[in-house]
Amino acid sequence: MSMIEVKDLNLYYGDFQALIDVNVNIDRRKITALIGPSGCGKSTLLRTLNRMNDLIDGVRITGSVIIDGEDIYREKTDLIRLRKKVGMVFQRPNPFPLSIYDNIAYGSRIHGIRQRGELDRIVETALSRVHLWEDFKDRLDRFALNLSLEQQQRLCIARLIAVTPEVVLMDEPCSALDPVATANIEELMYELKKDYTIVIVTHNMQQAARVSDRTGFMLLGRLIEYGDTGSVFTSPRDKKTEEYITGRYG
């Protein structure tokens, strides 16, 4: 069974329809990339998966998103549990203006973990996972906003995995980073794939081709093509996909 099943999803920002009849199945422990020109609805689709669109006024949604067999758009969905399970990494690294330690411990604290020993362990595990532990184990009180952008993005990923999600949503996680940092984060994603289902939005087609197992191409609110990354890039079924990946527009 897929981790996430999106069925007949339509989303409206007021009168504007940003997603049109989207259907997609996202596999467990795979990296799924969403590509497409600016404004086609990639971020919008990604944000429906943990209901971050709920924060925006005037959003209306029809259809369903089923995660682990549960429709998350049912009335009684527990948003806190949902977002714990489906975490998000943002385009610009957004560590909180707190220390490194407090950033990582944030999620655990809000979910009720208080014992120092346990928090310490969680912080160490999460930071090790993103390769920050060795550099910062003696400086956990550093102010997070003083780190480099790459370190900040790693910190945000660590902050997320500290709450043990199952799905990690990434909205252009490398667009604020230089090429070397981008390569490092991509490698990290590859490592994380063992344990997490990752959905990444990217503008960068090489990135999608490099890291993802499956790719979806979106255009004007529709998911035009979806399949194994290899076949989408080498033999796209749709003419528009081909035009996009050969760089004719976008």
Next chain:
Amino acid sequence: MRKFRESLIEKFILLNGLASILFVILIFFFLAKDGVALFKTVRLSDFLFGIFWDPLAEPPQFGIVPLFLGSLMVTFGATAISVPLGIACAIFIGEIAPRWMREFLKAGVELLAAIPSIVIGFIGMTMMAPFVKKMFSLPTGLTALSGAIALAFMAIPTIVSIMEDAISAVPRSYREGSFALGATHWQTIYRVIIPAASSGIVASVMLGIGRVIGETMAVMMITGNAAVIPRTILEPVRTMTATIAAEMGETVRGSDHYFALFAVGMVLFLITFAINLIADAALHRERK
């Protein structure tokens, strides 16, 4: 040409900056010149630690303690009332209220800020003082508490509007990051938004307290104006500012009384200065 203009503008700004420092120094010397003259006849310790202020007694008593305690009590009372209320109000406006109500409340707060202090003092005297009197069954409603409440009303708009700005300026990305980790709205407010806005919050509280200290004179008609040491906040007091305002007109230039009022002004100046320094230090608390 352009460079020349730039440097001219820079010099002009520098000059302004220097001028403001110069004014502060001049004001201090002006105060000190007459204030220090008091100590030719009155001992410094009698002034600082004297517990009676009675310029008309024989010999006159110039102990600043009752005035100082009066100011302290009114200021503390007003701070204790205005800071929690102001914070709660700013969080409500900035984070919780729906949009239409937000605009409405902000306009209300601005309106409150526009009421002249003396009008608040007047309302305090005619409405609040009788209320305080009844509530605590006191012989008089003109007490430190009444003054503190009136002052709190003057400070709240300052606190709320600056704090609300600070809260609204917290980047959306922090909120999203917090919600995306499964935090509730309240957790996001007190664990992320308040820390992120902390320097603005400190600034708003400091400016609020600044306003409170500055306006202790406007409430002289509701504090009972008795220069005696208060034992509780439900007794009449007289603040340092009120003393200067009330007595300056009756003194003879060059008399001890006249110099004593300047000495009180000097103390007031030093206190305000110290509070500003502390506020500054709090704002620029270094981040590792």
